[in-house]
Amino acid sequence: MVKFLLFAILLISTFGLGSWAYKINYESRAASQRVKSLEKAILSAKKERKILEAEWAHLNNPDRLRKLVEYYFRELRLTPINPDNFISFSEIYLNKDIEKTPAASLGTSFSEMGYDK
Amino acid sequence: MISSNKKKIFTEYPRTRTRLVLFGLFVLLGFLLISTKIVFLASKKDQKHKRYSETEKVPTRLNIVDRNGYILATNLEGVSVYVRPEEIKQKALVSQQLKKIFPDLKETLLLKKLNDGRKFFWLKNLVSPKQEKALFDLGQPGIYFGKREYRFYPHGSLASHLIGFTKVDAFDVNYAKISGISGVEKALEKRLAEEILPQLENNAINLSLDLPVQAEVENVLKEWQKRMGAKAGGVVIMDIHTGEVLALASSPDFNANKERIILGKKTETNNYFNRAVQGVYEMGSTFKIFSVAQGLETNLFDVETLIDTTEFRISSRKIEDKYKFNSKSTVREIIVRSSNVGSARLALMIGEKGLKEIFSILGLLEPVGLELREASITQPIVPRDWRDITLATTSYGYGISVSLLHLAKAYAILGNGGFSVEPTILKKQQDSQTGFRVLKKRTSDEILKLLEAIVTDKRGTARILASKHYRIGGKTGTAEKISVDKRGYQKDKVISNFVGLFPLTKPKYVIAAFLDEPENNFLKEPCRYASCTVVPMIKKLIERTGPLMDIIPERHNAKF
Structure with a gap:
């Protein structure tokens, strides 16, 4: 009787272990497949990023921007930066009424920046 | 019961035991084989089934x-x-x-x-x-x-x-x-x-290069090259403490994207020559400051010492000035108004040893240590024997040819308090070490004052550079080009250059520029001197690039 019980337990545990090993095997294979495809995706994303970075650099080419600024001068009125563009704090004209205008139209309001203190 | 049965079987079939043992051994062998194979497979590094991304080494x-x-x-x-x-x-x-x-x-x-x-x-x-x-x-x-x-x-x-x-x-x-x-x-x-x-x-x-600054430099250089009808030009902007090159332009240039096609045809080879690094030229008056630096360093004279500035001869060669000087002028005046005679006298006072020493300290006798191969193969052309006439002419920049980068390096050492510096194109860490001291701090301070006087003095050769925004100091230089066909120099073809330091409140950058065969035709008479060709370009360059390099204008302190 004891022997039969032992035999039965062994048999069941063998089947149990076998099916567990089978499951793990398939899971790990699936996982490695997924890793492989993810790595492929990462690689292609990186390649894409590289192209986009190159394109961004090309679009920001100073010569190109200069031509665009000249072309759209009427709309943008941009001129090259000049030392005259720097002024001291005392020269900033602060209008108190500026507080009444909606902040959205001003960007960050002066009070937030702490300039009127 | 079972054991008696077994005995019965074995006695009835005597070969059964042997067969069973053999079968058992066979199974064991198979099992061992399979397990060794498994161990072998597990331990071996699998080369065949490497991951896609690992194998694809672009x-x-x-x-x-x-x-x-x-x-x-x-x-x-x-x-x-x-x-x-x-x-x-x-x-x-x-x-x-x-x-x-x-x-x-x-x-x-x-x-x-x-x-x-x-x-x-x-x-x-x-x-x-x-x-x-x-x-x-x-x-x-x-x-x-x-x-x-x-x-x-x-x-x-x-x-x-x-x-x-x-x-x-x-x-x-x-x-x-x-x-x-x-x-x-x-x-x-x-x-x-x-x-x-x-x-x-x-x-x-x-790289240490600053793209917006470089773009602005090239833009201004090309514009002025065109205006002045110059054949070529070059500009270097460098940090005088770290030696980092922020902008290095040489014109004419080339488009490296189209290189593949052009190179085969060998057209426009002229464009590939890096004039700021590879081009060695006689630089003219920009050399005058060096003999003064050596004199100040060795206490031979100070800036107020009076020097004889009447023209004189060394062997058959006459040393003279283009402007009229008093019979005696101070060292300051010699530099501010750029006197060849005064400079030659100073060089003769210093002698061969002294002049060679200052040239060597400032790195003018060997290639610049910039990482580029173009720099390491560019050897300055130095006189072989240093006779009196050679001393006199080298003191005002004839008979010795260096590159624009050499000049920038030399002025950087003069302006940074007297520390050695090596130009680099790689970005340095902020806390990187500075070089060792090669000149006294006092010499450097005096030189900076002289260089500023060239700009601020009413008779200074770079007076049009006076800016309400930045304190600038620098020396002009105009050198006639050597004639290719006959001996001597060509009067109508010059190399005009300028080397300056700014902002002088706290010197940080050196700017060196030159134009090859410029001629300013916008004045009453055509002018080829640096003061009317390169200096206006430098003014524009500093005003454009200064704000980009975070230099805050200090117009309230500037003298006019």
């Missing part, structure tokens, strides 16, 4: 970026096309179709290649995505695409001399090895070509 090249991270050179993946003629049936049709896509191909040559029995030939090394699609849409067998890396310079001709360009060294169906030919591409070849796995983060080499 022979890539690092990006080159400026000090703020703007990309200056990058690698992109392109496509090359090759053909296996034996797989193509309608050869005449295919050659017609290919001719439509690539108008530069010769149809007859193509047809010949298709028909002469070869198994393989390259159609194009690099095709555009549009051409690739057109080829793909043909649906013809026998036309294959291979991966091909190529170098892309997003800013075209910007900083082209500094960045340099590349060539394809070796290539295969799926592979192209790129190597540098000039500039940074050549100088840092080893670091750029390190084989890296694509899954690693994008590494890049940070």
Whole structure:
């Protein structure tokens, strides 16, 4: 009787272990497949990023921007930066009424920046 | 019960025991074999089934970026096309179709290649995505695409001399090895070509170059070169403490993206010459400050010492000035008004040893230690024997030829408090060490005052540089060019240059510029001197680049 019980337990545990090993095997294979495809995706994303970075650099080419600024001068009125563009704090004209205008139209309001203190 | 049964079986069938034992052994052997194989498989490094990303080592090249991270050179993946003629049936049709896509191909040559029995030939090394699609849409067998890396310079001709360009060294169906030919591409070849796995983060080499400053410098240089009708020009802006080169321009330049095509034809080779680094010229009066520096360093004289400035002869050569000087002038006046006679007298006082010493301290007798190969092969042309006449002429910049970078380095040492500095194109860490002391602090301070006087003094040669925004100091230089056909110099062809330091409140940058054969025709009389050709350009350069380099204007302190 004891022997039969032992035999039965062994048999069941063998089947149990076998099916567990089978499951793990398939899971790990699936996982490695997924890793492989993810790595492929990462690689292609990186390649894409590289192209986009190159394109961004090309679009920001100073010569190109200069031509665009000249072309759209009427709309943008941009001129090259000049030392005259720097002024001291005392020269900033602060209008108190500026507080009444909606902040959205001003960007960050002066009070937030702490300039009127 | 069971044991008696077993005995019964074994006695009835005597060979059963042996068979069972043998069978047992057989099973055990099989089991052992399988387990050894398993252990073997598990322990062996699997070479065959490496991951896709691990095996695909793209022979890539690092990006080159400026000090703020703007990309200056990058690698992109392109496509090359090759053909296996034996797989193509309608050869005449295919050659017609290919001719439509690539108008530069010769149809007859193509047809010949298709028909002469070869198994393989390259159609194009690099095709555009549009051409690739057109080829793909043909649906013809026998036309294959291979991966091909190529170098892309997003800013075209910007900083082209500094960045340099590349060539394809070796290539295969799926592979192209790129190597540098000039500039940074050549100088840092080893670091750029390190084989890296694509899954690693994008590494890049940070240059000390500042892209916006470089762009502005090139823009202004080209504009003034045109205005002054100059053949060529060059500008260097360098940090005087760290030696970092922020801008290095040489004009005319080239577009490295178009390099592949031009190089074969050997046209416009002139454009590839880096004038700021490779070009050695007699620089003229910009050399005068060096003998003064040596005199101050060795306490031979001070800036108020009176020197004889009447013209004189050394052997048969007459040393004279273009402006009239009093019979005696102070050292300050000699520098401010740029007197050749005074300068020659100073050099004779200092002597051969002293002059050689200061030239050697300032690095004017050897190539500059910039990483570029162009710099390391550029040896200054130094006089062989130092007679009195040589001493006199070298003191005002004749008889010794150096590059613009040499001048920038020398002035950097004079302006940074007297520390040695080596120009570099690589971005340095903020806390990087400064060089060792080579000149006294007092000498450096005196020199800075003299250089500022050249700009602020009413009679100074660079007085038009006086700016309400920045305190600038610097020396002008105009040197006649040596005549190629006959002995002597050409009066109407000059190299005009200027080397300056700014902002003088706390000197940080040296700017050196030159124009080759400039002539200012906007004045009453044509003028070739640096004061009316290069100096106005420098003014514009400093006003444009100053704000970009975070220099806050100090108009309230400036003297006019």
